[in-house]
Amino acid sequence: MDYNDSDPAPGPGLGPRDEDLLPASAEQSVKVVIVGGFGVGKTTMVGSVSEIRPLTTEETMTLNGVGVDDLGGVETKTETTVAMDFGRVTLDERLVLYLFGTPGQQRFWFLWNGVLEGALGAVVLVDTRRLEDCFAAMDRLEDGGVPFVVAINTFPDAPVHPDDDLRAALDLPGHVPLVSCDARRLENGLVM
Known part of the structure; x- marks a missing residue:
C-alpha cells in the first residue's frame, strides 16, 4: 500500500512526532x-489521505477464513482489517476530520455499530468489478440515517461505466x- 507516510513508529519514550500532534488552534472535529x-481499498484510502501515520488493524489472513470470507475478485489479498483503520486530516486551522475505515467482511460488521456512532457521514467505496459488495453497506447507512457519498475506486483493470449506468445499477437517489x-x-482519495 502506498501511504502518505511510512516512517517507522517512534521508539519507547520518544513520544509522538511533531506532525502527529493536533494543531493547538483546532476547535472542532468531525468523523x-x-x-x-472486502478488498475495495478502505485501508489504502485512509492511509493515503491521512496526515498522520494511520492506525491499521491489518492481520494476515489465515486458513480460518477459507469458506468464510469470499475472496472472489481479491484472490491475491493476504491481509485484512479486523477492527478499524484510523487517520486524520486537518481541514483548516480550526477543523479536523477523523477518518475511520471499517472491515469489509460480514463477520466483522458488528464493529460498525461503534464506528458509525456520531459520524457526520460516510464514504461508500466501490469496486466496479464487484458492485454487489457495496449494497449491504449502503443499506446499513440508509437504515441508520447516515448521509453518504459513493466513491468508485478506479482499479486499473476495473471496467469503466458512465455515471448514469452506475447510478442505475446501484439504485442511487439523485x-x-x-x-x-x-x-x-x-x-x-479525499472525496469528502
Whole structure:
C-alpha cells in the first residue's frame, strides 16, 4: 500500500512526532467513516489521505477464513482489517476530520455499530468489478440515517461505466453524490 507516510513508529519514550500532534488552534472535529466491501481499498484510502501515520488493524489472513470470507475478485489479498483503520486530516486551522475505515467482511460488521456512532457521514467505496459488495453497506447507512457519498475506486483493470449506468445499477437517489477516485493517491482519495 502506498501511504502518505511510512516512517517507522517512534521508539519507547520518544513520544509522538511533531506532525502527529493536533494543531493547538483546532476547535472542532468531525468523523467520517469509510465503508465498502472486502478488498475495495478502505485501508489504502485512509492511509493515503491521512496526515498522520494511520492506525491499521491489518492481520494476515489465515486458513480460518477459507469458506468464510469470499475472496472472489481479491484472490491475491493476504491481509485484512479486523477492527478499524484510523487517520486524520486537518481541514483548516480550526477543523479536523477523523477518518475511520471499517472491515469489509460480514463477520466483522458488528464493529460498525461503534464506528458509525456520531459520524457526520460516510464514504461508500466501490469496486466496479464487484458492485454487489457495496449494497449491504449502503443499506446499513440508509437504515441508520447516515448521509453518504459513493466513491468508485478506479482499479486499473476495473471496467469503466458512465455515471448514469452506475447510478442505475446501484439504485442511487439523485441526492447521493457519485465520484471517482484512486484510493492510493492523496489528490484523488479525499472525496469528502
